[in-house]
Amino acid sequence: MSEPVVIVGAGVGGLTTSALLSQNGYKVMILEKSAQLGGRTASMVFRNHVLDNGFHIMPFYKKSAIFEILKKLKIDSKLKLAKVDDIAFYSDDGFHVYPKGMLDLLKLSLLPLKSRLKLLKILLPLAFTSISKSESWDDTPLTKITKNLDSDTNAFFEAICMLAFADTADHISLGEFTRTIIRANPFKGGTSEFAYPDNGGYDSICNVLSDYILENNGEIHTKQSVNKVIVENSKVKGVFITNPNGEDTFISTKCVVISYPAYSALNQLFDKNIISSDFIKKINQLNKTTSVVEVHFALKSKIDSRQVVFPVGKHYTTKGIFFISNITPSVSPKGEHLIIAGTPVLPEDTENPLKIKEIVTRMKQEISSIYSQFEPSLIWERPMAWKLVESVVKEPGKVWKSKMPHHIPGIDGLFFVGDSTISYGIGTDSAAHSSILCYPKIESFLKN
Structure with missing residues (x-):
């Protein structure tokens, strides 16, 4: 040809x-x-920091x-890739280690033992099912298996969905969720590790x-x-x-x-x-959209050694805090640090400057409540809002x-x-x- x-x-x-x-x-x-x-x-490069879209x-x-x-x-x-594996949850009683496998769920301090066992009972069969079987659940909402869980366990599910899908559980198919669990199962050749370009x-x-x-x-x-x-x-x-x-x-x-x-x-x-x-x-x-508000923050001090933190609970506007410069320092100039915080919003919120400002203010307040040194370390912030990724x-x-x-x-x-x-x-x-x-x-x- x-x-x-x-x-x-x-x-x-x-x-x-x-x-x-x-x-x-x-x-x-x-x-x-x-x-x-x-x-x-x-x-893009903004004030000598590498900012992702x-x-x-x-x-x-x-x-x-x-x-x-x-x-x-x-x-x-x-x-060259940097591993992203230092992930944690944050709830009102402090930080909790993110479970990297099914058995880690038993050690999940975020939930009482009874809830962990109930969660394991739901997730274990999904992890060991087949990809073809998961297709039969493509029309089923994920909330069918989560609706009867207690509020704390549902909050955990929401955090998992933010990591895997950048969205809330009510927008996700059970089939798609199952395939994600299968692909993360090491007993089926999967891995729960993540990576980001080191440069x-x-x-x-x-x-x-x-x-x-x-x-x-x-x-x-x-x-x-x-x-x-x-x-x-x-x-x-x-x-x-x-x-x-x-x-x-x-x-x-x-x-x-x-x-x-x-x-x-x-x-x-x-x-x-x-x-x-x-x-x-x-x-x-x-043609569906996931609308988000995300804010890049440049700091003059390192406020956490972790790479990703998920605030857990409906009262948190902020659904994810990603410490990009903890994953790889190459995104920031020497002596500065870069984080990005995000949350899903209503589509109309992305076109309302006052609403965006209100959301950003709440996110800053929440991050300050978790890290007292956040506000004193803040050099600049750059909010973004869009009806994200139609496909x-x-x-x-x-x-x-x-x-x-x-x-x-x-x-x-x-x-x-x-x-x-x-x-x-x-x-x-x-x-x-x-x-x-x-x-x-x-x-x-x-x-x-």
């Missing part, structure tokens, strides 16, 4: 797919509308789909992948917005792009891989009647095999990857997993 495979988007899904294609000798051309690689993982973490560490791809490409050594910025992963693609004769073009995918007689013919000068250019190709949320692409990139309205309507149901749907009936398929039957040469497509998990690891699942289909098409 002399024409390149065109990849739309340079996030984790687009870059992992491109790297797998490059490894096997296929010519790829990545078109990214922004000036920076990384998609939702793109970071929200808090990202590599789940399941060396068992993750991202790490699997890096290892397959033989570039895992190029990404700072979660988009370091994307930079390593992009270097590999360029070294293997791939092309990466930023500030190139794809505005239409041309399909004729049920076959992909090419794409129209708009460059920074506003000029439209046609790029001929028989294969296009779209790596940003499918419901957006289906509504934006195709002429009418190319894709059925019923199919688009079905995929549009995945990380984890609601009942909208997970894994209910997501966008990788290929639309009847259209040759059109593929979809990313965390909005068929894959378990959410976020960056789901995007990489989606690439692993989709790649054989792309390669089969190219060979034929």
